[in-house]
Every structure is written in C-alpha cells, then in structure tokens.
Amino acid sequence: MxxxxxxxxxxxxxxxxxxxxxxxxxxxxxxxxxxxxxxxxxxxxxxxxxxxxxxxxxxxxxxxxxxxxxxxxxxxxxxxxxxxxxxxxxxxxxxxxxxxxxxxxxxxxxxxxxxxxxxxxxxxxxxxxxxxxxxxxxxxxxxxxxxxxxxxxxxxxxxxxxxxxxxxASLEDQKEVWKAQKPKKGDTASWWAIANGLSKTRMYAKDASFGDDLSQAYGIAWVEDLFAPADEDSRYTTDVEAFLGAQQEWMTSNLPKKGAIVELNSWGQPQLPAKADRVYGKPGKGDLTAMYLDRDGKVQSFHFRMPEVKKPKGNAGSPDGVQGDEVIEVVSKPRPDVTQKGQDMIGDFRTDALHEALGRAPIEDDMLMALLVIAFAGLNVRVDTGAGGNVFGSARFKRHVVPLLDENGKVDIDMDRLRIAARSVLIDVLSCRRNASNSGVAARIAGDAIGADAFLPNMGTEGFLSCLSRQALEASAKETAVPPRQKVKETRAALVDHFKEERFVHGSALFAPATEELAELLKAGATPDEDADEASLGMDEDGADNDGSETGSVDDENEPASSGLGTGEDADDVVDDEHSTDDHYGIAAE
Missing domain, CATH: 1.10.10.2830 (Arc Repressor Mutant, subunit A)
Structure with missing residues (x-):
C-alpha cells in the first residue's frame, strides 16, 4: 500500500x-x-x-x-x-x-x-x-x-x-401490468396500482387443516414468503381452487357423527339449517356440530341445536304403543362437482352456443315461432301493465320490428325477414349467463330443442377442468382412456392433453333441463281458474273474442305499427287486432 x-x-x-x-x-x-x-x-x-x-x-x-x-x-x-x-x-x-x-x-x-x-x-x-x-x-x-x-x-x-x-409475479404478468401503468417521463410510478394488478389471493399453509397427503393429491406447491416474520410459517399458494378443494375434502372426511357442512350467506356468516339455534355456551348431548370454510379458507366450526320434536299424546303412532324418538339426520354437503366459477363458465358456454345455434342451425318456422313465445317466458323478461312502470329494453326490440313494416307502417310479412327478425329477438332475449340476463329453464328448453349442445365449445381446458372437484374430475377421466393419477393436478393435465384432439363437454353443461326443473316450470304455468284467465284477456273458452270474432282478424290502421306480429304464411293472416292486449301489456327484456 x-x-x-x-x-x-x-x-x-x-x-x-x-x-x-x-x-x-x-x-x-x-x-x-x-x-x-x-x-x-x-x-x-x-x-x-x-x-x-x-x-x-x-x-x-x-x-x-x-x-x-x-x-x-x-x-x-x-x-x-x-x-x-x-x-x-x-x-x-x-x-x-x-x-x-x-x-x-x-x-x-x-x-x-x-x-x-x-x-x-x-x-x-x-x-x-x-x-x-x-x-x-x-x-x-x-x-x-x-x-x-x-x-x-x-x-x-x-x-x-x-x-x-x-x-x-411472473415476468410476463409484470410486463403486461407495467405496459399499462408505466409512468410518464419525470413522474413517479403508481406502485399501488402495479402491485394491485399483480396481486393474487394467497392461501396460507398455516390455515390448512389438511396434511401432506391431500396437498400432494391436489398438486399444491407451497411458496415461502420471505417477507414474513422469521418465527412463523409463511408458506402459501395462489392455487385457491386446489386449496379450498383439499379443505372441503378434509372436512368431509373429518365430519363428526352428528355434524353438517354449512355454507356462508352473503354477509360471510355461516348459514344455519332451518329452525336451528346456534349454541354459544357448552354444547349439550343432543347438539350438533357445523363446519364451514370462512372467507380466508380456514375451517371453522360451531354447535347448533335443532328444535325438539313434540310427541303426540297417547301411544298413537306406534304399532306397539311406544313412541320412539325421532332422529334428526343432518346431511353434510360434500364439495360440489362444479364450483361457482365453473357454473359461471358453463352459463357463458351455453349462451354462446345457444346464440350460435339460433343464428345458424336449421329451425322450422313453427318451432321458431314457438321459441319466440318461450323466450318471453324467461326470467330476464318483464311484461309491464299499462297502469304504469318502466318498460326496459323496448328500444332494443324496435329495431327487429322495423324490417317487418312497409313504408306506410303496415305489417308486410316477408318470411325471410321474419325468420331473421325472430332469430335476432331470440338471441337478444335468451341467455344462460348467471347474472340478471339469465332466462332460466326457458333458455335450456330452447337450446335443447334446436340442438345447441352441438355448438358447445371444448371444455377440456385447464380453465374449466380446474373448476371440477376431485370426484367429478376422476369421473370424467373414467369416460376416457386416461386413468386417474395420484394427484388431481396430474389427472387434470392428462385430461387437458387428451382433449387437445377431442371435444369434451361436461354433462352438467348440456341444455336438457332436469325433470324437477321442468316440473317447477309446469307447476308455475298452471292456473287455478283457466276460464277466469281467458275472460280477463277478452276470450271465450274456444279462444275467440267475447264479441264473437276470432283474434287477429281485423286490421286497424289506428293501432301502432308494432302492436303485434302474426305467425301465418300470408300477410293477410298477420294483422293487428283492435282488441289487442298490447294496449295493456308492454314487452321488454331486462
């Protein structure tokens, strides 16, 4: 030096x-x-x-x-x-x-x-x-x-x-978020917005009730959070579906004999069975245990008490004169085959397939008109009376009526234009999406009638298969040459690879409604007094007007041009009715 x-x-x-x-x-x-x-x-x-x-x-x-x-x-x-x-x-x-x-x-x-x-x-x-x-x-x-x-x-x-x-976050995700949030020259970066765009829900190992066996089965890979305090278990995963699935399976396997798995209500509180009372003190001998997953994915439990069953007086009700205690059986709910996210995806798949089928599939004229009637029975369709109220979406439907009118505002039926208009109205009205536009069973019936199942996309993708429970995933694998693997993640990956060349549609996504859904629709459509309903519409028991004329037989130039559309082949059969119920009802889709 x-x-x-x-x-x-x-x-x-x-x-x-x-x-x-x-x-x-x-x-x-x-x-x-x-x-x-x-x-x-x-x-x-x-x-x-x-x-x-x-x-x-x-x-x-x-x-x-x-x-x-x-x-x-x-x-x-x-x-x-x-x-x-x-x-x-x-x-x-x-x-x-x-x-x-x-x-x-x-x-x-x-x-x-x-x-x-x-x-x-x-x-x-x-x-x-x-x-x-x-x-x-x-x-x-x-x-x-x-x-x-x-x-x-x-x-x-x-x-x-x-x-x-x-x-x-991955470099790819960082690149996309930075592209959107990159600050101008001389400005500071909005790190809050950047971090918010890259944040993913974390499920922590310390909150997991399951062990390494289910962790491996669901393919959960723990990541160490180096920013957490050194004296605590900071491992986490962003695979929320796998974490919740493993938690649900653990609850099902460890449910007490007198127990039930309950769900959360919209306020994040556990939903008690009907007539049940929550027990806040020491549980009694006859009390039951409820288990649920809170919003953080943790397994929680509490006790509840069902009301006592009143025994009838005397010895009636038992052949030997002894009235036995009624056993209250609480059935636990296993993890659903398809998650809520999966149900949302199915709703989108169905709606897209239904709209494509309505636009392209061959439909006979009588079926087309029948579907038009069915469409307006959907959950997302309202009929407001003339006494007041708002008619939503009326402007949207007017555009379908315009092609059916001539230059003078008269109904001028051209079957080709009518078919196009009918298909367009059906596409606007019918929906299977799980939101305010859901038409309910009406859309399912319509889709089944026109073969919309053929238009459903390949659902053998990572995005959808990750929404299936372990049981549902293995059931799907049994229908193929793919054997179930030890880990759910491996089974899913094998199915995704298998369905690259084939089309897979989960059974729950098919349009045909269940029997109980149809029964509910038919029950809702039944009226206690058919004659009274016909009279309220100005019709007799034969479907004719009370004044003796058949409906749809008179053309009134004073009626609005969009007051009604007929179903006949000739223009003369498609006319406005001076007794038209459109004076009392407005039709629109919400």
Missing part, C-alpha cells in the same frame, strides 16, 4: 463499481466547492490494472476523481492497494455502505456480483453486518422486470409489501 500523486485523468473507472447511481447536482456542487477550497481530503483508493497493465483502476472515489478533474487539478494523491481476488467487489461494497446507504437496486447488484464470485449469503451478511433475511429480501429484486428496476434505481421505490407482490 502506498500513496502517490498522479494526473486524475490517467485513472480508469471500474466498470463494476458499486455505486452506479449518479449523485444529485447539489451534492456535486458542494463537493466541487470543497475540493477547490481545501483539495481532496481523503485520497481515492486505486489498484493496478490486472494482466500486467500499466494504469490504475479506481476502487473507491470515482466521484472525487471526477470532480477533481472538473476543478482543474493537475495532480491528486491516490492510495494504491494490491488487487483483491474478487477485483475489489467486497471492498467497494463495504466502502459505499458505510459512507451512505446504497440504493436497494445498487445494493442488490453488488450482492449478486459477490454471489457470482463465490460468496455465500451468510458470509455477505456477516461482512455487511446485515441479517441474512435482509440479503435474501434484496435478492428478490432478481425477479423484478428490468424496466421496473430502472425506475427503482431513480429512487422511486415501492413499499416492502408492494415489492413482495411484484417479485412474486
């Missing part, structure tokens, strides 16, 4: 220097004034060039050298040291760290350089007097998109929680 004087312009910068962030103009101006006044107080540290070079490479003091040149100094003192085995990496790291806290990005780059030179995380932590956990946290920056690192290197850093979320 020796001190010597050299021209600062002859010194070479170290390309691997620790601090790569430029200092502020204010700090540079202050140091420049100091150098001009008293010179350089502490000599820069340099080392001979490797491989026998004649020059010197700066180990520490790049800024001092640069400002000495700016001050016009011809010579400065330097401290020459022997070249280190790591090319001065640790020396530069320590020197910069004790002077001023490094930007985390520069600090991470230095750590990565030391690791590449063979330093362990523990050794780096000892040398820098930092916790090992802090070193590991900084190394998470290796998972951050380079464009984000550049923004962070400018001093625009996210919070620790936001950084954790960003580092846990």
């Amino acid at each position: 020796q001190i010597m004087k050299v021209d600062p312009r002859a010194l070479k910068e170290n390309p691997n220097r620790m601090r790569q962030l430029k200092s502020s103009p204010q700090a540079d101006a202050l140091m420049l004034a100091t150098i001009k006044a008293v010179g350089i107080v502490q000599p820069p540290v340099v080392a001979p060039e490797p491989d026998g070079g004649n020059g010197y490479i700066i180990d520490a003091g790049h800024r001092r050298v640069r400002l000495a040149i700016a001050a016009g100094l011809d010579e400065i003192e330097i401290l020459v040291v022997d070249a280190a085995n790591d090319n001065g990496a640790m020396r530069s790291m320590v020197e910069n760290s004790v002077r001023e806290a490094l930007n985390p990005v520069d600090q991470w780059r230095g750590i990565e350089r030391l690791v590449a030179l063979g330093w362990t995380e523990e050794a780096i932590a000892v040398a820098l007097a930092l916790p090992v956990r802090q070193i590991r946290k900084l190394r998470l920056l290796a998972n951050v998109l380079p464009a984000m690192l550049e923004q962070m290197a400018k001093g625009d850093m996210p919070s620790e929680q936001q950084l954790r979320t960003i580092a846990a």
